[in-house]
Amino acid sequence: MPFLTDRLQDTQRKQRHAEALADENERIVDHSRGESGKGAVKSRFTFDLDFVEQELRATIVGQDETLEQVMEILKIVRADIGDPRKPLASILFCGPTGVGKTETVRTLARAFYGDADSFCRVDMNTLSQEHYAAALTGAPPGYVGSKEGTTILDQEKIEGTRNLPGIVLFDEVEKASNEVVLALMNVFDNGLLTVASGERTYSFRNSLIFMSSNLGAHELMSLEDGAPAFWRRLKAGGRSRREQAQEIVLNCLLSRFPPEFVNRIDHIDTFNWIGRDTMPALVDVEVERLNRRLKKHDLVLRISDEVRDFLSAKGYDKRFGARELRRTMRKYLEFPLASFLLDQDGLRDGAPLTILVAERNDGKLSFHKT
Numbered sequence: 001m002p003f004l005t006d007r008l009q010d011t012q013r014k015q016r017h018a019e020a021l022a023d024e025n026e027r028i029v030d031h032s033r034g035e036s037g038k039g040a041v042k043s044r045f046t047f048d049l050d051f052v053e054q055e056l057r058a059t060i061v062g063q064d065e066t067l068e069q070v071m072e073i074l075k076i077v078r079a080d081i082g083d084p085r086k087p088l089a090s091i092l093f094c095g096p097t098g099v100g101k102t103e104t105v106r107t108l109a110r111a112f113y114g115d116a117d118s119f120c121r122v123d124m125n126t127l128s129q130e131h132y133a134a135a136l137t138g139a140p141p142g143y144v145g146s147k148e149g150t151t152i153l154d155q156e157k158i159e160g161t162r163n164l165p166g167i168v169l170f171d172e173v174e175k176a177s178n179e180v181v182l183a184l185m186n187v188f189d190n191g192l193l194t195v196a197s198g199e200r201t202y203s204f205r206n207s208l209i210f211m212s213s214n215l216g217a218h219e220l221m222s223l224e225d226g227a228p229a230f231w232r233r234l235k236a237g238g239r240s241r242r243e244q245a246q247e248i249v250l251n252c253l254l255s256r257f258p259p260e261f262v263n264r265i266d267h268i269d270t271f272n273w274i275g276r277d278t279m280p281a282l283v284d285v286e287v288e289r290l291n292r293r294l295k296k297h298d299l300v301l302r303i304s305d306e307v308r309d310f311l312s313a314k315g316y317d318k319r320f321g322a323r324e325l326r327r328t329m330r331k332y333l334e335f336p337l338a339s340f341l342l343d344q345d346g347l348r349d350g351a352p353l354t355i356l357v358a359e360r361n362d363g364k365l366s367f368h369k370t
């Protein structure tokens, strides 16, 4: 098939050209590194690890092991000792729905750039069919969109800045077509993606690449709830729940992806289910979020311990993770709060106000100004 061979050769030629260019850039960057270093290592990165960790710990609840791993990876990045020909890191977050996978990436983006949306998000679900895949790899001649040469990749957010890593999230990576998986493997190998339609090469060498997947979530549910004999056998091996969960997920990954793909990912982590014991802390995080939104009205919301318990109980549904709590907060807190605020005439032009929320015995929440 001459057409395919031609295209392959052409793509390889462009790839070589892009690599040569990137090497040249690397040499230039090397010369200019060092003035913003902290500690013993001179690094071009300027982000404050302590600040990033504080932000993550204040925002993401019940995922301490994962956060520790993320911080370890960020240390390598901050010290600038990674392989310059590869992405800064490739990290796959697995686990159930609504447990903080995306929120972790958003929190990092906020810690780096002050804006939780400062990352390039690629929804693999919309890329599952081949012609959509062309949007990532670049539309080959003949496909709609090939002339525009546009892709769904946001170069600025992928490449970041000289002092800050770019951030990319490939969401629901299990939905990616084989073609896209191959393109990603290439990115893990040499940090470059040349879109097939033409001239453009994206460099991921300054990127933190995150992927998320629900693969294994169903099987993890059994780890929590059932199949006792099976889990007893596993436990007999003396491994922690987390190790068991990691193994389940790895098996699911290997049954979906070629081992070469899984093997190229730097770090694979499994998020925990949101447990009942995590709920009160999660309620506090959600109230804090609401308070950030209320700040522009000079309002502060304080909840009593009873209200925290009330929202924790109402908002717990393991199947939906923290999303159920968000719905609960909306129904029991935000809707009545909005009515309360709209009913208060003098509220808008008054001094900063604290609103106390208490639980009534009819299962509703009541609001009081102080």
Ligand SMILES: Nc1ncnc2c1ncn2[C@@H]1O[C@H](COP(=O)(O)OP(=O)(O)OP(=O)(O)O)[C@@H](O)[C@H]1O
Binding pocket: 059, 060, 061, 062, 063, 096, 097, 098, 099, 100, 101, 102, 103, 104, 212, 213, 214, 282, 285, 321, 322, 323, 326
């Ligand atoms: N561990 C957590 N700590 C704090 N907030 C959380 C946590 N998990 C989820 N949330 C809240 O729930 C919402 C949904 O979480 P998130 O988008 O991170 O889910 P996800 O794990 O990526 O799920 P999915 O696989 O369905 O995309 C977030 O906006 C966040 O507010």
